[in-house]
Amino acid sequence: MSTATMTDHEVVSRDDWLEARKALLAAEKAHTRQHDELARRRRELPWVKVETNYVFDTPAGPRTLADLFAGRSQLVVYHFMLGPGWPEGCPSCSMAADGFDATALHLAQRDVTFIAVSRAPLNEIEAFKRRMGWRFTWASSNRNTFNHDYRVSFTKDEIESGAASYNYGSMRFPVSEAPGASVFYRNADGEVFHTYSAYGRGLEPLLGVYTLLDVVPKGRDEAGLKHPMAWVRHHDRYEAAKSEQSACGCGNHKVTA
Numbered sequence: 001m002s003t004a005t006m007t008d009h010e011v012v013s014r015d016d017w018l019e020a021r022k023a024l025l026a027a028e029k030a031h032t033r034q035h036d037e038l039a040r041r042r043r044e045l046p047w048v049k050v051e052t053n054y055v056f057d058t059p060a061g062p063r064t065l066a067d068l069f070a071g072r073s074q075l076v077v078y079h080f081m082l083g084p085g086w087p088e089g090c091p092s093c094s095m096a097a098d099g100f101d102a103t104a105l106h107l108a109q110r111d112v113t114f115i116a117v118s119r120a121p122l123n124e125i126e127a128f129k130r131r132m133g134w135r136f137t138w139a140s141s142n143r144n145t146f147n148h149d150y151r152v153s154f155t156k157d158e159i160e161s162g163a164a165s166y167n168y169g170s171m172r173f174p175v176s177e178a179p180g181a182s183v184f185y186r187n188a189d190g191e192v193f194h195t196y197s198a199y200g201r202g203l204e205p206l207l208g209v210y211t212l213l214d215v216v217p218k219g220r221d222e223a224g225l226k227h228p229m230a231w232v233r234h235h236d237r238y239e240a241a242k243s244e245q246s247a248c249g250c251g252n253h254k255v256t257a
Contacts, residue, residue, distance in 0.1 A: 006217065047185065047193035054146050056139040057122040065146075068139065069186045074112045078206070079152040079180035082118035082125060084142060086177075089118070089128050091232045093179055096206040098235055100136040115139055119147045119177060132234065150197060152180040167199040179203055 012020070054065045069075045080097065081090035089097075097116065104114040115137040118125055122140040129138055147153035151165050154176055158164040164173040181203055183196040204210055213220045222228045233240065 009217070042196055045196060047195050050184065050192040050194055052145070052149065054141070054144045056117065056141055056146070057143065058137070058139045059122070059126065063139065065184070066186055066190055066192050068113065068115055068137075069184075069192075070113045070137075072108070072111050072113045073186050075184040075186070076107065076112060076114045077182045077184070078114070078116045079147065079150065079178070079182065080116040080118045080138070081152075081175075081177040081179050082120040082128065083153070083175070083177045084120050084124070086120060086124070088131075088234065090177070090179065091234050091237075092207075092229045094132065094234050095209060095232050096203070097132070097134060097136070099206075099208055101134060104136050113137075117141050117146065119153050132236070147177070150180065150182050150194075151199070152178045154178070167202075181206070 050065060055062050056065070056068065058068075065075075068077075078093075078096070078100070081093045082088075100114065100116065107114045117139050119141050120128075121142045125138050125140055141147050148155075154164045154166075154173055156176075159173060159176065162172040163170045164178075166173055166178055178199065180197060180199045182194065185193045185195050187193070210220065220228070222231065225231060
C-alpha cells in the first residue's frame with residue numbers, strides 16, 4: 001500500500017474490525033499449516049555426501065568443514081556477501097547478520113552450530129566484523145572452492161555472459177558474490193552431508209525486520225525504489241544521505257523469487 005492511499009483507508013467499528021480480523025486469521029492459520037508441511041518436506045529431502053576436503057581460515061586457525069560443526073551434528077552456513085577486496089559487506093546481508101549473535105546462541109541449545117562464510121580473506125572479514133560489533137563465528141573460504149561449489153560466487157565469465165547458476169536456475173547476476181544459506185549434517189563416523197540450501201527470497205526468514213514490516217499499515221513500502229532493498233543501510237550508516245551507494249558494489253542486491 002502506498003503512502004498516498006493511507007489517508008483513504010477504510011475505517012470501521014470495532015465489531016466490524018473483529019469480523020474482518022477473524023476472516024484473515026483463518027487464512028493465516030492455513031498459511032502456518034502450509035509452512036509446517038514445507039518444513040517437513042525439507043527434512044525429507046535426500047542428502048549428498050560432501051567428498052571435498054574444504055579447509056577454512058578462522059580466528060582459531062585452519063578448520064575443515066567437519067571442524068566447523070564444533071562438536072554438534074548440524075551446521076547452518078550463511079553465505080555472506082563479502083568478496084576479496086570489498087571494503088564492507090553487503091548491507092542486506094548485514095541487516096540479517098545483526099540478529100546472528102542471538103540466533104547462534106539459541107541454536108546451539110538444539111544441536112545446531114551457526115556460522116557465516118565469505119570468500120574475503122580472514123583479515124578483511126575480521127575488520128568488518130569489528131566495525132559492526134558482531135561476535136558470531138565467521139570463516140573465510142578464500143583458499144577453497146566452497147563458495148563456487150555452493151553457487152554463491154561467480155567467475156568473471158559467468159557475470160559477463162549473464163548466465164550465472166543461482167537459485168537453481170540460470171540468471172544474470174551483477175556481482176561476484178551472492179547470498180545464500182546451506183545446511184549440513186555430520187554423523188557419528190564424522191561423515192558430512194549437504195542437506196539443504198536456499199537462495200534469493202528463500203532467505204527472507206532471516207530478515208526479522210521484514211516480518212514486522214509485513215504487519216504495519218505501510219508494509220514494506222518499497223514501491224518506487226530502484227529495487228526492493230534499496231533503502232537498507234549498515235546499522236552505522238542510516239544517518240548518511242539516502243542517496244549514498246554502498247561501497248561494496250553489491251548495490252543492496254535485489255532478492256527475487
